[in-house]
Amino acid sequence: MKTLMIQGTTSDAGKSTLVAGLCRVLARRGLQVAPFKPQNMALNSAVTPCGGEIGRAQALQAIAAKVELSTDFNPILLKPNSDTGAQVIIHGRAISNMEAAKYQDYKKVAMQAVLASHQRLDAQYQAILVEGAGSPAEINLRENDIANMGFACEVNCPVIIVADIDKGGVFAHLVGTLALLSEAEQALVKGFVINRFRGDIGLLQSGLDWLEAYTNKPVLGVLPYLHSLNLDAEDAVTVENHVTDKQLSVRVLLLPHISNHTDFDSLRLHPNVDLRYVRHGERIGAADLIIIPGSKNVISDLAFLQSQSWQAEILRHLRFGGKVLGICGGLQMLGKAILDPDGVESTQQSIEALSLADFTTTLTNNKTLTQVSGHCLLADTYEAIHGYEIHCGVSDGPALDSPFMHFTEHPTGQIKDGFISSDKQVVGTYLHGLFDNPNAAKAILTWASDGRMQALGFDLAKHREQQLERLADTCEQYLNIEEILALLSTDK
Template structure:
């Protein structure tokens, strides 16, 4: 198996996108390629068929490569639950919570898990396309590094460095990054890619020539700025959809520890939905549907929600017959009480929730990770729905007697999920990805508007495929693909 690593001069330089594009190019060529990220830090994740958890970017890259999801694609996943700590997930399973200092000491053990995954992939795949994390030039993180050059040196693979020219200073970024690497690490760097260029490429040529002469490394291509490329975001909240033609106004509360905000991509891309994220210091205002999203730290995010005064706005919204939907952590917040006796997410053992549903939630050690399908029961109809569960809380109470959905065949034998309030104004579910299926999305949006309007459900899977093919076309047009796939050290 050949291995190639893409590292960036900064976060958001385009590493995830370039790896996804190269994976789709390889798949088109009939090459069996595995995406790989040794260590990922993100609150957006996906569930593998074996019931493991990996970063969302690696799930997207696997779709680009047209291979099934595997925990080996992202052996170490860190899910931040505070400014200094995170849940550590190894080979798809939550291990423990660690503060940054303790995790720094743990990296030697984490590297073993990384190498184990890479070795397993060698037995199945022809090519491994690796994504780094942040920048390899972060001096304070160099010791025991597993995310960038630490891994590249361990497996002795060629490295491409990508930089974002749209931010400015692209030559300084590339030259400075290279200069801060050791001689061994510099030898692994086999070329550069410049990302998000707009304008006349001929005006850039003198800079490209200088860069190659100064560093002795080739520029492998210049990717254009793709204004409307829409792919699953790993961390950053993608701009909302604001449209004058909208039939429905939806507000998603932007919590500090919001998780799996990709739940709302299909709404954002639906021309009939005016979707906006309500940020710190903003009012919810007049909307049809308020969504309380998932959270990696439900108790602290609930306190933040109250500090913003959103709880009062939610109550007023309901009094005026507006709809409210809670997803995962949002469902838990709608109940009477949330307890965390083992300090899974917080140091606060108990808190009163919003009191909008007769249910209580206790957070526990075991995380529920499943891909599921069933039937959504909104508006008195049974509509096919599918998605995935990622949660460590268990909810109980009278509200759950009127479920949001029933399962076809749950891996854990569970028959139903969530709730719908007696007045049909409030609903909650643990299911992520519930808007991705166009039929289910249409049913939920019609519930939100009391069936006043008819919606065309947005087919996110089809859209994603079109975007990945478009990305691959761009890579083939603007990169020296043959040279990239033949790189070696």
């Protein structure tokens, strides 16, 4: 077996989903398959067992492939911290912040990291399914490309191009993308997949016939629009929340640099939780729980929060007995001040925080990346909880003497995390994924509702498995799997 790459005509064409579906299809056939994305730009990330950082989509694809997470699955991760700059993460470790122009020159170095990871995976797995980034037809990004055709040409792998028909103009997208590639790149394209089709396939057939005749390349399948398919999002915030029994209202502040918003997927899918994101220019309004999420630029996002008059609304919410939860960067905002003397995230060296707890945070270049386990201390039962940490800050102060959780397992030997305020209205934690533990989520939801809500948290892992199986079944039914497998064959 060998490498197959999925590229898209646009962002959100369905590359991540198609790779995840094919990973599960191949895994069900007993093949050892690895997902791979040479370069990812996203603020949603996951921590590997070795303490590295990769894109959330590759973590999902690894689950689909039934393999342990590895930093080789996503050797280059870019986490934007401004409109023109990003933190550059190579093989799971942050190396520096770079402006876009500087990174363009750095791509030659980054390509070597990409090829090293691919070589290691090639030695370990029977098949490698590669996800491109954005579109291969972005003229301004073609030089030194490592994310799309630059990589495909380097390793000489076949390419399938996927397009989203729900956006409209699907044939123009496919033909136009192909036309903007070089002859050598066009030769690597072995077929097309059309995604998110609704309606009578018979009405599309004449277009498919024309496309195959015009390009001399096959259509390898037309995937239907899968309503209510819920999988971990790579970047876009999913705001749909259809609640049948509103026992608890939760508001999440949608910060400009919000990170790891997948923390709230379990709440969004919970049948008794009314989860809504509060956007720029909106008021928070009445709620049981306000959540301040993680942030890739915590000082800038705190200044944004204050500019929206949300700080005054949070204080009013607390006066009326509401609850506030801060996660990671949100935890840091709950303290007295945030200091960034070395310019880790921004040029602003300090900011006065919300002063809802007595501690101060200093941002450092040493990034914490760990998978952890422990016990949540919000309830007398000390529910087991596990998750991961991704942060650049060190918090210190007396408020942390009343922790949110005690660790039973932490790579650094740390024994506690976060805080619970003396009146139990404000809680902060560095832990991501805390709502993914049904029993621990129950303790948090019970606290947030003053005991009204006793239901377990939503079992996200079980739901994810159901969705991946549904996706794989759809791929088996609507794609020419045997022809796709033939593309992976060394005898091709």
